[in-house]
Amino acid sequence: MDSNTQASSLLKYKTAQSLCQLLDILWSSGGLVDSKAVALLTAIPTLKTLLQPIAGSEDSDEESEIYAYCLSSPSLNAYNELSQLGEWQLALLGLNPEVRAHWLNLAAARCREAGAMNDPMVLVKLIQQLGNASEWVLAQLENTSVSAGATPQIAAGPLAQLERDLLGHSLNDNAAIPALCRILRACFKLHTLSEQTEALTPIQLVDTSAKQLANNWCRGRLLALPDAFLSEHSLNQPLKPNDDWLLVSRPVNDEAKLIECFAHQPWWLLLSLVSFVQDAWAAEQRGGLLLTLPAGQNAFAPSQVNVAVQGIDGDEVSLGSLAEFLMQLLGELNIALYPELNNSAEDIQRLNRALSPLIAELLANKIWQFTEAGRGEPGHYRIHPDFSDACYSLPLAPLFGYKSQHLQQAIKQLAQTSYVNKRSASSANRINS
Incomplete structure (x- = not known):
């Protein structure tokens, strides 16, 4: 399966739902065993630089083998900046560019809508909510302005049902504007960090024998x-x-x-x-x-x-x-x-x-x-x-x-x-x- 096919498959409800279930386990236990993490890292390669690998113990012959992947400071910080687990799951899912494409389209449409209002502060506040993710949204607006018939639309996306499952409403709803901005802002921050850092050095399993x-x-x-x-x-x-x-x-x-x-x-x-x-x-x-x-x-x-x-x-x-x-x-x-x-x-x-x-x-x-x-x-x-x-x-x-x-x-x-x-x-x- 090539990378484009992998990305497209994420837009299917069942596939995205199973990945969110893995993200739920990742959060509740602090990590994922390698066998389960493979599916997540294959679908969202960016996570490879955002999760902490756990290797074998020093006494093991399989020291280089990765047993698990744990949360790291960036992924924990992202959760702390969001209002609920569902937003965090979507933010990590959005590290896949094809998944976040529709959300960027929604944000661009909201910005265009706000820009047409009499009160300029509506647009200013929206941009403030997006934070640095406004860079992505601006690029989206610039791309659509040169593409005939590509005006951003406020419509339900391919993952609307998953959004409702996790948040109680889909991200195209008016009530979801703050959540949409938070998700994109967290996603942008994680994406930027992943580009600035290399994969984390593996650490050992926890020693409970009192030796080390x-x-x-x-x-x-x-x-x-x-x-x-x-x-x-x-x-x-x-x-x-x-x-x-x-x-x-x-x-x-x-x-x-x-x-x-x-x-x-x-x-x-x-x-x-x-x-x-x-x-x-x-x-x-x-x-x-x-x-x-x-x-x-x-x-x-x-x-x-x-x-x-x-x-x-x-x-x-x-x-x-x-x-x-x-x-x-x-x-x-x-x-x-x-x-x-x-x-x-x-x-x-x-x-x-x-x-x-x-x-x-x-x-x-x-x-x-x-x-x-x-x-x-x-x-x-x-x-x-x-x-x-x-x-x-x-x-x-x-x-x-x-x-x-x-x-x-x-x-x-x-x-x-x-x-x-x-x-x-x-x-x-x-x-x-």
């Missing part, structure tokens, strides 16, 4: 949000992230050793490393990292933990909440959160709340400890002394030593850089005022 835990935290990995957040999200869209490919929290029994807990609870490991770096930094007596609880909150159920850096001279610079700090850290590591969060105050607060039960577990298992302060003063979270000692003894010493060095360096560097930048900004503001 730190290697799981590599560039391109997805970290599933805490269970409390996933449960809240799954009320609308069930999510079952695959723990062979993603860092996913799994249950541990009460008798499990700490090394096993860290293998099954990635958020425990991340938060433990933050407190470990805090402890090592304090030992240097050259400033340090502070994890504080605002007065009046329950240490075992905090709505928000604050992060600050204390300078050598005792001055403190706030870095925001723990959720904000961790989101910045993961961004530096190029590890994406699944499902994607934006930087809105609402999402940050949701993540802070989702971290609360994890902090309670760290306290209960004597990994963290909480120290009360004076009346009206914030209390402090620190590493528990017993756990601190354990980090320098087997079996934890390698994990909290050389194996996680890149994570520890990233934590400290982010804190130090943020401290310097915020102090500089504060000084500049004082000078300007």
Whole structure:
């Protein structure tokens, strides 16, 4: 089957519907096994540079074999900019030029219609909604202007039924104009990114044996949000992230050793490393990292933990909440959160709340400890002394030593850089005022 035939076949309802089902699995599990991904990548080759390949484990004889393809930051960002899963599925489907051709025709017709109105702001707002995808629409208008009888029409397209299945209406409906613009805008952004980048380097399957835990935290990995957040999200869209490919929290029994807990609870490991770096930094007596609880909150159920850096001279610079700090850290590591969060105050607060039960577990298992302060003063979270000692003894010493060095360096560097930048900004503001 040649490429033109493949593209044309996508315009058939059943074919496009089956591809959307694959995209639905891709979203709900965070990835697709290679056997299922083949059909998707054949139909939409652009996705090859937008999905993260997962290869064999380091101990495998089939290291070069691709086992799965996972979501990446661009594909997660695209979802975050759209209003629902159906729009995301259509945006990815639209990476095939023959599929998006009708949608561009619709957008061109809408722009021509808006341009004929007395109020010029109607067209301006439409172009703003399209964003950079207006380049495609302008090209469509220019092409049709030189083609006799090719004036863009507002009519149902070959995938109208699929559009109704996914969105509740077809994209030629007046009510669908905002959705049409969002889909084309996301599609244009993904298409542009695919042209600017090469296929992503494969990463290994997640190691749950506790032998190479730190290697799981590599560039391109997805970290599933805490269970409390996933449960809240799954009320609308069930999510079952695959723990062979993603860092996913799994249950541990009460008798499990700490090394096993860290293998099954990635958020425990991340938060433990933050407190470990805090402890090592304090030992240097050259400033340090502070994890504080605002007065009046329950240490075992905090709505928000604050992060600050204390300078050598005792001055403190706030870095925001723990959720904000961790989101910045993961961004530096190029590890994406699944499902994607934006930087809105609402999402940050949701993540802070989702971290609360994890902090309670760290306290209960004597990994963290909480120290009360004076009346009206914030209390402090620190590493528990017993756990601190354990980090320098087997079996934890390698994990909290050389194996996680890149994570520890990233934590400290982010804190130090943020401290310097915020102090500089504060000084500049004082000078300007």
